[in-house]
């Protein structure tokens with residue numbers, strides 16, 4: 001995809017090296033150049049250790065880049081501090097693999113969703129409560145779920161609540177880091193369908209990170225393939241089969257095919273079990 005508009009996010013020669021005491025340092029990101037355009041979903045795929053999470057952490061400044069620049073619209077955000085960092089994080093929300101790690105176990109789901117709306121002073125409490133109910137419905141949860149503690153929700157429901165909290169801030173970009181990887185196959189598909197639906201509704205931009213090419217392909221317009229800290233190829237999702245050139249991408253494609261076959265078998269088995277149970 002070529003686009004003449006300004007990218008929402010731009011990574012320019014980004015490098016990240018982890019220096020480990022007494023051991024060889026790790027070059028997690030090497031000269032990464034990437035652009036995310038308005039309304040686009042950019043997929044990032046690669047095996048474990050290829051640098052995907054480091055990239056996500058550098059964008060949201062959970063880690064500092066070693067060199068290079070990150071731009072959000074026309075502002076350089078590589079090394080922000082204080083209020084500027086806080087405002088940037090409102091615009092670039094992250095959804096991680098393990099929703100349970102984000103919840104405060106003693107905070108009910110409704111408050112968990114309201115909290116950032118109040119912290120960023122987007123609205124008064126009463127309005128935030130109303131907004132929270134709308135958000136719950138949008139992600140497929142019920143009003144009654146607001147009064148539950150996180151442990152009373154399933155993994156898929158927890159991830160829906162995390163997504164509700166993120167979209168409530170109306171961010172410019174949502175960065176999903178292995179957001180469906182910890183879920184069962186059928187729940188994973190439900191969350192992917194939700195993301196596709198939300199994107200259709202809002203036209204928002206996102207970065208979707210996963211080790212699973214079949215999953216990334218479902219939601220992304222373009223896919224950046226990462227290998228050993230480098231982006232080895234960027235392909236249009238719809239032309240993946242015909243235009244992927246890099247041997248590593250082709251390797252990921254063949255394992256995605258066998259994974260899809262396995263998944264189909266699992267889904268078929270689940271359907272048979274449901275049918276058997278309904279007799």
Ligand SMILES: Nc1ncnc2c1ncn2[C@@H]1O[C@H](COP(=O)(O)OP(=O)(O)OP(=O)(O)O)[C@@H](O)[C@H]1O
Pocket residue numbers: 018020026027028046047048049050051052053054055211
């Ligand atoms: N905090 C850290 N300290 C030291 N090394 C790290 C740190 N975080 C990541 N690494 C190393 O950087 C490299 C890239 O890791 P990263 O987590 O970014 O990859 P990934 O593609 O997201 O992998 P996974 O899918 O397993 O999370 C790996 O070699 C990893 O061991």
